[in-house]
Amino acid sequence: MNLELIWDNLPQLLKAFLVTLELSAVSIAGSTAIGLVVGALRTSRVPVVSQLARAYVEIFRGSPLPITLLFVYFGAALYLGYSVELFVASAVGLSIYHGAYVAEIFRSGIEAVPTGQREAAQTLGLSPMQTFRYVVLPQTRRIVFPPLIGQYISLIKDTSIAFVIGMVELMKAGQAIVDRTAEPVPVYLTIAALYFVICYPLSLWVRRNERKIVPA
Amino acid sequence: MTATTAKEQSIASSIQLRAVTKAFGSVQVLKNIDLDVASGKVVVLIGASGSGKSTVLRIMSGLETADSGEVVVGDVPMHDPKRAPEIRGHVGMVFQQFNLFPHLNALGNVTLALRKSLKMSKAEAREVGLRCLERVGMQDRCANYPSQLSGGQQQRVAIARALAVNPRIMFFDEATSALDPELVGEVTSVMRSLAADGMTMVVVTHEMGFAHRTADRVVFMDDGVIAEQGSPEQVLKDPQHPRTQQFLARVLEA
Amino acid sequence: MLYQWRSVLEYLPDFLRAMGLTLWITLLAFALALVCGLGAALARNSKNAVLRLGAGAYVEIVRNTPVLLQIFVVFFALPSFGLRMDAVTAGTVAIGVNVGGYLCEVFRAGISSVARAQREAAQVLGLSSRQAFISVIAPQALRNVYPATVNNLIQVLLGTSLLTAIAVPELTGVATVINARTLLFVQVFAIALVLYLVLSNALSFASGLLGRVLFKPPLEQVRPGLWPVRRARTITTTAEVAA
Ligand SMILES: Nc1ncnc2c1ncn2[C@@H]1O[C@H](COP(=O)(O)OP(=O)(O)O)[C@@H](O)[C@H]1O
Ligand SMILES: [Mg+2]
Numbered sequence: 001m002n003l004e005l006i007w008d009n010l011p012q013l014l015k016a017f018l019v020t021l022e023l024s025a026v027s028i029a030g031s032t033a034i035g036l037v038v039g040a041l042r043t044s045r046v047p048v049v050s051q052l053a054r055a056y057v058e059i060f061r062g063s064p065l066p067i068t069l070l071f072v073y074f075g076a077a078l079y080l081g082y083s084v085e086l087f088v089a090s091a092v093g094l095s096i097y098h099g100a101y102v103a104e105i106f107r108s109g110i111e112a113v114p115t116g117q118r119e120a121a122q123t124l125g126l127s128p129m130q131t132f133r134y135v136v137l138p139q140t141r142r143i144v145f146p147p148l149i150g151q152y153i154s155l156i157k158d159t160s161i162a163f164v165i166g167m168v169e170l171m172k173a174g175q176a177i178v179d180r181t182a183e184p185v186p187v188y189l190t191i192a193a194l195y196f197v198i199c200y201p202l203s204l205w206v207r208r209n210e211r212k213i214v215p216a
Numbered sequence: 217m218t219a220t221t222a223k224e225q226s227i228a229s230s231i232q233l234r235a236v237t238k239a240f241g242s243v244q245v246l247k248n249i250d251l252d253v254a255s256g257k258v259v260v261l262i263g264a265s266g267s268g269k270s271t272v273l274r275i276m277s278g279l280e281t282a283d284s285g286e287v288v289v290g291d292v293p294m295h296d297p298k299r300a301p302e303i304r305g306h307v308g309m310v311f312q313q314f315n316l317f318p319h320l321n322a323l324g325n326v327t328l329a330l331r332k333s334l335k336m337s338k339a340e341a342r343e344v345g346l347r348c349l350e351r352v353g354m355q356d357r358c359a360n361y362p363s364q365l366s367g368g369q370q371q372r373v374a375i376a377r378a379l380a381v382n383p384r385i386m387f388f389d390e391a392t393s394a395l396d397p398e399l400v401g402e403v404t405s406v407m408r409s410l411a412a413d414g415m416t417m418v419v420v421t422h423e424m425g426f427a428h429r430t431a432d433r434v435v436f437m438d439d440g441v442i443a444e445q446g447s448p449e450q451v452l453k454d455p456q457h458p459r460t461q462q463f464l465a466r467v468l469e470a
Numbered sequence: 471m472l473y474q475w476r477s478v479l480e481y482l483p484d485f486l487r488a489m490g491l492t493l494w495i496t497l498l499a500f501a502l503a504l505v506c507g508l509g510a511a512l513a514r515n516s517k518n519a520v521l522r523l524g525a526g527a528y529v530e531i532v533r534n535t536p537v538l539l540q541i542f543v544v545f546f547a548l549p550s551f552g553l554r555m556d557a558v559t560a561g562t563v564a565i566g567v568n569v570g571g572y573l574c575e576v577f578r579a580g581i582s583s584v585a586r587a588q589r590e591a592a593q594v595l596g597l598s599s600r601q602a603f604i605s606v607i608a609p610q611a612l613r614n615v616y617p618a619t620v621n622n623l624i625q626v627l628l629g630t631s632l633l634t635a636i637a638v639p640e641l642t643g644v645a646t647v648i649n650a651r652t653l654l655f656v657q658v659f660a661i662a663l664v665l666y667l668v669l670s671n672a673l674s675f676a677s678g679l680l681g682r683v684l685f686k687p688p689l690e691q692v693r694p695g696l697w698p699v700r701r702a703r704t705i706t707t708t709a710e711v712a713a
Contacts, residue, residue, distance in 0.1 A: 058696045062624070062670035063663050064631035066642050071663075074655035153534075160536040163635060164642075171538055184547040192535045192543075199534035279590050305596020315591040319609045319686060329595035332605055361687040381596060 006186045009177050013187075016173030017194050023090055023169055024156045030095025031155060032148075035102025040132060042107045053103065060100035066164045069093040073165040090162035090169075098155045105147045109140030146210040153202050157195060170194060228290045229255035229384035229416045231276060236285035238271055245271050247440040249285070255384075258417045260427040260448075263437035264463055269420045272437070273387045276418065278303045290384055305333055308378030312390040314370045316362040322349060322373045323358040326380045334381065348376040352406050368399030375406055386410065388419040422467060428452055436460045478657040481648045488644035489665050495558065495640060496627045496669075499566040503626060504619075506570025511577035525574070532571030538632050540564045545636045561633035569626050573619065580615030581607065613685045617692045620677040624670050624693065631666075641665060671695040 042053040060068065072093040076084040113136050121131040160171035168176075174191045178184045231253040238246040245268050253259045261269045274280040276289050278300050287294035292303045316325050323345050330341040349355045352372040362370050371391055378386060388407065392400045404426045411417055411430050421427060427434055427448055434451040436444045436459075444457040455461045513525035532540065544567075545560040555563065584607045592602035634643035645662035649655050674693040681689035691699060 054694075055696065058694065059663075059667065062674075062695065063666040064628040064642065066631045066634065067645075067659055067663050067666065070642075070646065070649075070655070071659050074649070074659070078655070157534075157536040160538045161632065163538060164632075164646075171536065171542075175542065178542075178546060184542070185550055188539060188543050188547050191539055192531070195535045195539070196531070200530060203530070203534055277594055279593065304593060307594065309591075309594040311587065311591065313587060315585075315587045317588065317591070317606055317610070319613060321686070328592075328605055329597060332601045333596040333598070363687060377595070 002183055002186050005181060005183055006190050009181075009187070010190070012173060012177070013170065013190055013194070016168060016170045019087075019168065019173075020156075020159050020170040020194075021198075023087065023094070023159045023162065023167075024152075026091045027094035027098065027155055027159065028152050030091060031098035031102050031151075034095055034099030035106055038099060038103035039106030039110065042103060043110050057100045057103050060097050061104070065093070065097050065158055065161050068097045069162060069165050072096070086162070086165060086167040089165060090159070090167045093165075094155060094158060094162070098151060098158070101151050101154075102148065105144055105151060106140065109144035110136055112143050113139045146206050149202055150206045150210075153199050153206070156198060156202075160195075230290075231385065231416070231418070232286070232288045233272075233276070234286040236272075236275065236282045236287060238268075238275065238280065238283050245440055246275075246282070249440075249442060251435065251442065253416060253418060255416050256414045257432040258411045258419065258430055260431040260434050261418060261420045261437060262422070262424075262427065262434060262463070262467075263443075267437045268440045269437055270389050273309070273389050273418060273420060276385075277307050277309045277387050279309075305329065305381050306383055306385075308375075308381070308383040308386040310371070310374050310378055310386070310388045310391045312393050314362070314367070314374045314394070316370055316374055316377070318362050321359050321361050322354060322365070322376075325362070325373055326377045329377070329381050344380055345376075348380045349373070351379065351409075352376045353402075366399060367395045368402045371395065371403045372406055375403070375410075379410075385416045385418070388417065388421065390420050390422070392421065392423060424452060424464075424467060436463065438463075474654050475657055478648070478652055478654050478661065481652075482661075484644055484648065485641070485661055485665060488639055488641045489669065491558075491638070492627070492630050492640045493669060495562050495565075495630045495633070495638075496623075496673075499562045499569065499630070500623050500626045502562065502566025503569035503573055503622065506567055507573025507577055510570060510574035511581075514574065514578060515581075529571045529574050532568050533575075537565065537568045537629055538635060540568050541632055541636060557633065557636045557638045561630070561636060561638050565626055565629045565633075568629070569622050572625070573622055576615050576618040576622065577611075580611040580618075583614050584610045609685075613689060616677075616681055616685070616689060620674065620681075620693050623673055623677065627670055627673060628666075667696065671697065 038053050038056055041049050042057065044050045044053070069090065073084075073086075073089045076089050076092075117135055117139065118131055121135040126135065159169055162169055163172045163175070166172070170191055174187050178187050181187070231251070233249050233251040236246055236249040236251075237244070249268075249272060251259075251272070261272065263269050271280060275282050275287055275294065278289075278294060281297060281300065282295055285295065289303055290306060292299055292306075294300045294303060317328065320328060323342065326345040326348055327336075327341040330336045330344055331338065334341075336344065346355055346358060349358050352375050354369060354372050354376060357365060357369060357373075360369075362373070365373065371394075375391075391407070392403050395403065400423065404423060407417070407419065407426070408430050419426070419431070429448075431448050433445060434448050435442055436451060436455070436457065438457075438459045444451055444455060444460045451460065452464065455464055510525040510528055513521040514529070516522055541561055541564040544555065544564040545557060548555070548560075588606055588610065589602055592606045593599075597605065630638075630640050631642035633640050634646060637643065639647075641662055645658050649658040652658060674695040675697065678692045681692045
């Protein structure tokens with residue numbers, strides 16, 4: 001195998017890897033914020049609100065990420081001009097899309113908290129917001145964290161899909177080297193290793209902490 | 217039934233435990249247990265949680281093997297790993313959590329072993345199964361799935377399932393502990409009627425009323441040993457061992 | 471506005487053809503995923519250490535690197551080893567192998583989720599371990615893994631959109647081509663979105679119907695979709711959470 005080729009291109013790959021990490025971090029924050037809001041709205045007792053949140057979730061869970069990315073990219077280009085940063089478009093697309101999955105995770109966590117908890121908080125005089133923030137949310141932690149980290153792993157891998165709108169992150173940078181050198185094997189191995197070192201420890205953590213499937 | 221078969225049966229449904237020990241890892245759960253159950257008798261095992269009652273039942277029913285000592289159930293020497301499997305299908309076990317098969321309806325639960333291990337025809341199994349369900353008063357609910365039954369009904373189906381293979385001995389491990397108080401009676405009355413029919417039974421329970429009225433003997437276990445045993449009158453009304461006194465005081469207070 | 475929709479709708483036959491290819495690749499890749507997942511699950515539980523390790527490595531690598539990379543590896547790198555496939559085949563293989571890694575874990579969890587208590591109940595009744603597996607464990611395991619398996623079918627469907635990166639004329643790829651031609655991205659991608667939603671909802675809905683007839687008692691709601699549903703019963707007491 002061509003080690004020299006890896007060595008020569010390593011700085012370039014590492015720089016792109018840094019972009020991947022940044023994109024991941026920003027999108028994780030964005031998808032969590034969206035997921036928290038949509039997940040909470042999904043459990044709302046106002047039917048219109050919960051149905052709108054449900055539609056949001058089901059639309060993104062039923063369509064592929066490239067469509068969302070293309071929408072955001074061309075939409076931004078049309079309304080904001082072509083100067084729009086690919087990074088921003090990618091981060092927005094990833095956040096919107098993964099936000100739908102994150103919302104489902106929060107929803108199931110919220111619904112697992114017994115209603116008695118909410119009623120107790122209400123009788124104590126907490127507002128609905130306070131009840132959510134101080135009573136419900138803390139209790140969802142154990143249920144929510146493992147699948148949430150699992151979703152973040154998917155998101156990190158999915159940053160590679162920003163490829164379809166031309167965002168230069170690890171995958172795209174690697175493919176450029178493959179196109180230039182016609183040496184796919186060492187380049188792909190390097191890329192795989194870089195994704196693996198990030199995702200595998202997270203996967204191990206998820207496996208250790210996830211609740212086992214229980215029969216219905 | 218002729219006299220000889222009756223005698224054979226009376227031999228074959230007794231239980232003897234001699235110097236039985238069992239450890240899980242470094243925890244010695246059973247320390248030198250001796251226990252005899254004559255055929256047709258009802259023995260009630262009481263004791264604090266963790267004292268080893270379930271482990272005794274599980275060893276007698278073949279779900280665990282003793283580390284040392286002799287265990288003879290019916291005519292099967294359970295301490296002989298080659299012969300222990302012979303007990304399967306000859307004893308019945310009723311669990312605290314029912315353990316009904318959720319994908320089968322009541323009749324399906326009761327007939328599964330009849331069809332698969334006794335190789336009965338469908339019609340024959342159905343007939344036996346319905347008879348068993350009738351015995352526990354559940355024939356009307358034979359088409360219901362476990363999730364559609366109350367706890368007491370589920371437990372009665374579980375008893376019918378155990379009875380279907382015509383066991384000579386029945387074990388009950390806290391069969392009523394998972395039930396709402398008002399449902400306990402329907403299960404204990406089925407258990408009492410089995411006892412009246414001469415079934416050999418070993419029953420782990422916290423229902424002191426059942427123990428008092430139905431048991432031939434009450435055995436109190438404490439930390440892996442049998443601390444005291446005797447007639448219900450003796451053990452429940454006039455306990456000698458301080459741990460038995462403590463335990464009963466706590467149970468009766470609750 | 472209207473004429474824009476009309477000019478994009480002229481391409482509807484192209485969209486529908488692409489949708490057909492998407493569905494076809496989805497079904498093939500899912501079949502492959504089932505085979506890979508089942509094989510890997512058996513291998514991971516086997517007594518042979520080499521099989522166990524191999525299956526473990528397969529699952530971890532596939533689950534911890536991007537699918538897009540796996541698609542590229544099959545399409546661009548395998549030819550270096552003399553394995554040359556056309557784009558559709560390469561894409562089908564890559565996605566099938568990828569989702570197989572996820573299904574492997576689903577199947578393993580499904581078998582171990584059937585409680586030990588159920589095996590014991592079967593054992594006391596006198597069922598052999600083979601009979602217990604066939605009559606007690608497998609039916610419950612199948613029921614337990616069914617919803618997760620359907621989710622993975624949808625993941626296969628969504629994954630096929632990545633094949634646009636190796637120029638497979640599936641739905642996303644065709645949409646980008648039409649977009650480049652018409653420059654009407656709202657209409658083009660809206661149509662693509664709707665067609666994907668039709669596919670994913672149809673697959674979920676059909677799987678739901680199948681789940682109702684396949685399992686007893688009927689499996690309620692396998693995977694929600696955009697169709698209206700009765701509000702699922704929510705858990706209300708601590709006892710139910712613990713149960
Ligand atoms: N499979 C097992 N592995 C480890 N420890 C066990 C196991 N089964 C029971 N024990 C332990 O053995 C002790 C006795 O258990 P058990 O027989 O279930 O008691 P009881 O039924 O009287 O409550 C307990 O301390 C329990 O934690
Ligand atoms: Mg016990």
